[in-house]
Amino acid sequence: MKTRAAVAVGAGKPLEIMEVDLEGPREGEVLVEIKATGICHTDEFTLSGADPEGIFPAILGHEGAGVVVDVGKGVTSLKKGDHVIPLYTPECRSCPSCLSRKTNLCTAIRSTQGQGLMPDGSSRFSIGGEKIFHYMGCSTFSNFTVLPEIALAKVNPDAPFDKICYIGCGVTTGIGAVINTAKVEIGSTAIVFGLGGIGLNVLQGLRLAGADMIIGVDINNDRKAWGEKFGMTHFVNPKEVEGDIVPYLVNMTKRGADQIGGADYTFDCTGNVKVMRQALEASHRGWGESIVIGVAGAGQEIATRPFQLVTGRTWKGTAFGGARGRTDVPKIVDWYMEGKILIDPMITHTLKLEDINKGFDLMHAGESIRSVVVY
Numbered sequence: 100m101k102t103r104a105a106v107a108v109g110a111g112k113p114l115e116i117m118e119v120d121l122e123g124p125r126e127g128e129v130l131v132e133i134k135a136t137g138i139c140h141t142d143e144f145t146l147s148g149a150d151p152e153g154i155f156p157a158i159l160g161h162e163g164a165g166v167v168v169d170v171g172k173g174v175t176s177l178k179k180g181d182h183v184i185p186l187y188t189p190e191c192r193s194c195p196s197c198l199s200r201k202t203n204l205c206t207a208i209r210s211t212q213g214q215g216l217m218p219d220g221s222s223r224f225s226i227g228g229e230k231i232f233h234y235m236g237c238s239t240f241s242n243f244t245v246l247p248e249i250a251l252a253k254v255n256p257d258a259p260f261d262k263i264c265y266i267g268c269g270v271t272t273g274i275g276a277v278i279n280t281a282k283v284e285i286g287s288t289a290i291v292f293g294l295g296g297i298g299l300n301v302l303q304g305l306r307l308a309g310a311d312m313i314i315g316v317d318i319n320n321d322r323k324a325w326g327e328k329f330g331m332t333h334f335v336n337p338k339e340v341e342g343d344i345v346p347y348l349v350n351m352t353k354r355g356a357d358q359i360g361g362a363d364y365t366f367d368c369t370g371n372v373k374v375m376r377q378a379l380e381a382s383h384r385g386w387g388e389s390i391v392i393g394v395a396g397a398g399q400e401i402a403t404r405p406f407q408l409v410t411g412r413t414w415k416g417t418a419f420g421g422a423r424g425r426t427d428v429p430k431i432v433d434w435y436m437e438g439k440i441l442i443d444p445m446i447t448h449t450l451k452l453e454d455i456n457k458g459f460d461l462m463h464a465g466e467s468i469r470s471v472v473v474y
């Protein structure tokens with residue numbers, strides 16, 4: 100069949116809207132009509148050419164929602180008409196990682212996914228016989244796309260596509276980092292560095308978890324009002340603090356008779372390795388945990404004095420909020436439908452596919468929290 104898609108033709112070039120050939124689903128695969136997709140940082144990272152693993156030409160996009168149109172042989176968990184969210188972290192429930200119960204990083208299709216291919220080693224996309232690569236196993240910048248059954252979460256059909264697509268990455272990453280990775284307890288203190296599309300979701304995760312003091316840190320003062328909407332209790336702009344931000348934050352979080360400061364949990368949502376160090380060092384002596392969510396540029400390294408760890412701080416990382424997609428994503432959609440979490444205010448821009456490059460410009464300029472393309 101033919102489908103309309105925004106094609107990444109080369110590094111640093113704008114996406115081009117084209118008619119693309121799409122082959123139907125093979126065994127264990129599902130054809131999905133994408134109804135809406137968010138634009139996220141990794142799409143930009145890959146398109147810019149900064150991603151050393153980026154492959155072109157490709158169809159980017161990994162934050163979508165849509166409807167099952169057709170299923171291949173052997174597909175049992177999905178049928179035509181089901182509403183689904185694509186998963187860049189699949190959940191096969193049978194690989195050693197899934198069975199370990201210790202990680203969400205399913206390995207069933209990992210190597211082919213990284214090469215921009217379906218699990219059988221081929222691509223379903225082409226133009227005039229020339230192969231177009233898949234991206235993060237999703238390629239949601241195409242109106243129709245093919246995914247493995249294990250990379251689709253079946254969700255409530257009443258949920259609006261133009262909002263729940265954000266659960267495909269940003270919402271689940273932020274809320275999941277709090278609930279699955281940090282396992283924040285009621286009454287905790289927390290600091291969130293970077294109040295963008297991820298940090299705001301960490302804030303609402305902390306509110307859901309019952310954290311007491313929720314400090315937001317951002318160099319952009321416009322983000323104060325945003326943070327307050329999602330549960331932030333205090334705001335700090337590092338540019339307006341004299342000297343080092345770490346002692347300032349430690350002082351703010353002093354509690355108890357011994358007056359040792361530092362937050363129980365801190366989160367990096369910037370991708371800046373200097374900020375990652377600040378986040379670790381602003382966590383509490385003896386038990387503080389710092390969660391790295393931000394993805395740093397290729398070749399970047401983090402540093403701290405080992406003493407920071409010896410004195411009981413823990414550095415952790417999280418991918419897709421530690422969520423097991425087929426199990427957890429439908430629950431997050433239900434939380435949205437029940438009003439437990441907010442999504443609508445974070446979707447600051449809605450665009451047509453023809454205007455997708457505008458969405459990248461808005462993200463670049465820091466003008467958007469999330470732009471969503473509606474097909």
Ligand code: NAD
Nearest residue numbers: 140272293294295296297317318368370392393394418419
């Ligand atoms: P964003 O650009 O919307 O937000 C980043 C925020 O950080 C901005 O508000 C910016 O002003 C602020 N900031 C920049 N430098 C700062 C500094 N020195 N101190 C404090 N704040 C600073 O980005 P986003 O969409 O929220 O994504 C954040 C990061 O999370 C990115 O690196 C993204 O790739 C990553 N991410 C990771 C996962 C995962 O699974 N681990 C998933 C999605 C996104």
Ligand code: 022
Nearest residue numbers: 139140141187188204212213235236268394418419
């Ligand atoms: C999503 N991300 C950033 C913004 N939006 C993002 C990027 C990378 C990862 C997670 C989220 C990530 C963390 C760890 C891994 N990835 C490796 C997983 C593994 O090896 O099992 C990651 C993922 C997918 C891809 C590349 C890296 C890919 O499909 N190309 C989950």
Ligand code: ZN
Nearest residue numbers: 139140141268
């Ligand atoms: Zn993303």
